[in-house]
Structures are given as C-alpha cells and as structure tokens.
Amino acid sequence: MTIAAVPACEGLRDGPKGTVTEIVDGDTLLLDTGLVVRLMGIQSPKLALGRDGFDDWPKGNEARAALIALTYKKPVLLRYGGEQIDRHGRALAQVYALSGEQPVWVQQKMLEQGMARVYSFPDNRACLPDLFAAEGRARAGGLGIWSDSYYRVRRADRPADLAQLLGHYELVEGRVFQAEKLGGQVFLNFGRYFKEDFTAVIDARALRLFADLGADPLKLGGALVRVRGWIDERDGPRLAITHPEQIEVLAVP
Numbered sequence: 001m002t003i004a005a006v007p008a009c010e011g012l013r014d015g016p017k018g019t020v021t022e023i024v025d026g027d028t029l030l031l032d033t034g035l036v037v038r039l040m041g042i043q044s045p046k047l048a049l050g051r052d053g054f055d056d057w058p059k060g061n062e063a064r065a066a067l068i069a070l071t072y073k074k075p076v077l078l079r080y081g082g083e084q085i086d087r088h089g090r091a092l093a094q095v096y097a098l099s100g101e102q103p104v105w106v107q108q109k110m111l112e113q114g115m116a117r118v119y120s121f122p123d124n125r126a127c128l129p130d131l132f133a134a135e136g137r138a139r140a141g142g143l144g145i146w147s148d149s150y151y152r153v154r155r156a157d158r159p160a161d162l163a164q165l166l167g168h169y170e171l172v173e174g175r176v177f178q179a180e181k182l183g184g185q186v187f188l189n190f191g192r193y194f195k196e197d198f199t200a201v202i203d204a205r206a207l208r209l210f211a212d213l214g215a216d217p218l219k220l221g222g223a224l225v226r227v228r229g230w231i232d233e234r235d236g237p238r239l240a241i242t243h244p245e246q247i248e249v250l251a252v253p
Contacts, residue, residue, distance in 0.1 A: 008049045009127035015078035015093055020071040025049065026063025027113055028090070029071060037078060041131045043119030043169065045145060058150045059115070059198035066115040066144075070106050074099040081126020092124055100140045111135045114144020117151070117171070118228070122209065122243040132248070153226065159198045162237035170241065171228045172198065173250070179221040186217045188225075188241075195235040200227045202241040210244050222253030 018031030026044025029037050045057035047064065078093035086092055096103040110116040111134035113161070118131045138146055147149040154162060156174020177197075178189045184204045191197025202210070202217055210217055226248040229239040241247060 009081070009130050010093060011095075012079035012081050012126060015080050015084070015091065017077050017098070019075050020073060023064055023068045023072055025060065028069065029095075031076070036088075037095060038086065038092050039095055039110070040081065040092045040124050041094065041105055041118060041120060041127055042110055044110065044115035044116040047109065058148045059145050062144070063110070063115040063118055066110060067106070068216050070109055071095070071097050076101065076106070082121070082124035083148060089221075094127060107131060108134045108249045110142075112138055114138035114141070114146050115218065117145070117169075119169070120245050121241065122206070125243060125245055128245050155200045156227075156232050159191065159237050161195060162198050162231055163233065165231045166233050166237070168231050169229065170231055170239070171226060173224070173226045174198070175224045176220045176222060176236060179218045181218060186226075188217065188247075193236075197236055199236060199238040200229075200247070201238055206242050206244070213244055215244055215246070220247070220249070223249055224251040225249050 006104065014034065016035065018033040018035060020029050021032050022030040024030065025047045027039040027042055031037060044063040045060035047060040048054040048056050051179065075098045076238065077096045077098055078091055079096065080093055083092055095104055095106040108130060111131055118128065118135050120128055138144060153171045153173050156172050174190045176188045177191055180187050181188070186202040186207060188200040188202070189197060227239055227241065228248055229241065229246050231237055231239055
C-alpha cells in the first residue's frame, strides 16, 4: 500500500511505521516501537492528564475518542514535512492509518469531524491549505468543537473580551485598521487606539518568511483577516505572528 493513493499534500518525507498502542489525547499517540507522536498541523482540545492547575478543555475526551476510533491498534505511517523531533523527543508527523483499503490521513479526518483546529509552527508548515479547508468545512457545519462557545471565532473589535483570554489559543477575525512597521516589527492594529485595541505583531524572523513568499504584511491595511495564536497583553491584547500561515486574508479593500 502506498501513500500516493491518498489525495493529500505533496512533498512529505516517509518516516517509520508502527502500530498505535495508546492515545494520550486528541493529538498525541504512542506506537509499539516506543515512539511518541505529536500530530503536526492540528491542536485538539487539551486534557489535564493529572497536571496541577490545568483543567480539561471542553470536548477533550470526545477528541481523544475520535483519535482512538481512527488509529487505536491500527498500523500507521508517519510522514514528515518539517522538523521531525521536538525537544521532548516526540516525532512531529503527519499520520496515516493503514488498516483499510486506502490510507486515511488522520489530521484531515480530525479536522473534518471538528475535533481539532489548525495549529502550525514556523518550522512545520506543510499541508496547511488542505488542513485549513478541512477545518473550514467543520466550522461552517458547527461540528465538534465548533458547537461550543469556548472555541468560537473572536471579534477583533472587542478588545475587552480578548483581554479576558490571556494565555488562550484563539482565532480572531477583524478588519486591519492600520499596518505599520516599527523597530523591525510589523504591527497590524485593529483599532485606532493602539494602547487599548487588539494588535497582531509580526516579528523580524517572521517577516523573513513573509518575504520568502513574496508577501508584504504592510499591504494588509484595510483587509479583513482571521489570525490565530496565543493571546497575550502589552498595550492591550495582542497575538504574536511567527509565520505567515497564522494570517488568513478573507477580503481585501
């Protein structure tokens, strides 16, 4: 059986195979080879797993059950599109279940069921167009996590609401009031009061990735966008942009 039979993203490198012996949560599993695998490209609702001060996210157990149904006790193939191992020794891979007539792309299925959101890193950006499409279908259908207000897309023009979500991973939509470059960073301001309103901040390293794509974030002034990332606070709520795929352009002025 070859992965070429699957309509999925191209350019991945084949990694090892193994049989899934344990599901930790909705985006982490263990193989019979001893390898711990973090499913790249998605973030499922987190489980506390006994950690002090950490609560289960809504639908965390449902996401784990979905991954069990897709992979438990099944042979899988790992494929790599970026960094292969993280600092914890986990494999960072796209995962394909091999037990049926054709391989099943696990990340795509988790997103289509609404059991995850797209979640990427500067050094792991493979397959994102296909993954965004799968997430969008589930979000439009209100499936899985998208039926829970905890995961709703937030409004950039409500900074007071965003200020209550510090430390949360969020999707935020709004129109960029102003895009400006200051001190090697680009600031996408979503309101005229930069010390209070929501801002997406693109750092210098990320700007090099934009340049590699021939994209200029300074041209986003007036654009309707969706950004995703972790909310923090400095002169109002903000979100750090470390790579271009964190910004989806929904409409241009």
